[in-house]
Amino acid sequence: MALEEIEGDPHSTQLQPPYLKVYTGPTPNGFKITTLLKLLNVEFQRREMDMGKGEHKQPWYLKIHPDGRVPAISDVDVDGNRTVLFESAIILEYLADKYDTERKYSYDKSSPLYWKQMEWLVYGSANNDPVQGAAFFHILVLKTDPPGGKDAYVQQTNRILKVYNDRLVENNGWFVGDHLNIADIGIIAFLKVSVESLGIKLDAFPAVADWMKRVTDISGVGESISGA
């Protein structure tokens, strides 16, 4: 059975289930998803949204993501049943649950670390990412100061970096457990950008600096988390 992908998408194609499609763009939230899929060697179709032309605000895409943002996924099983999801944190958890069968980069519900993994993943997504997203967009894309001024963003970032640094010291250099997992992948995408856009120095946060180097040195992570 071949399925016509989402109705109205001008680049829709007939695809043979099962398949996984990732709607994304050149942004850290999208890089989180593609990084995990590459680490897991999961085949996926990349639907690059032309955000400059507002493709992510078109009616057909709003049926996938009602707020017109990236990333989102459409995961179709062998029988043609489709799961459509948006929000990078929940997409990471869904993909880990379905495709990380050996639990190399995630903890499952039978582990006491499962909820800690979700806690740090969501903390980054809810607290750090909106600050860095605004800073990134204004400073690096529009080349202007963010609303309220850059200092407010630096202050908030330093507050979050202290939380991160304390956690990494407390947990021997990892947010959760003792190796790379979806919490790290979720957190690092925007943190890397903030260091660039806000000119944050990590000298006062040595555990974060050390973690960032260790994670980006892992084969396939450094390049992918920056969009390569």
Ligand SMILES: N[C@@H](CCC(=O)N[C@@H](CS)C(=O)NCC(=O)O)C(=O)O
């Ligand atoms: N909390 C969402 C944030 C998604 C988001 O803000 N995506 C940005 C790119 S990083 C976007 O699509 N911005 C375009 C817009 O808001 O018009 C997630 O984690 O997926």
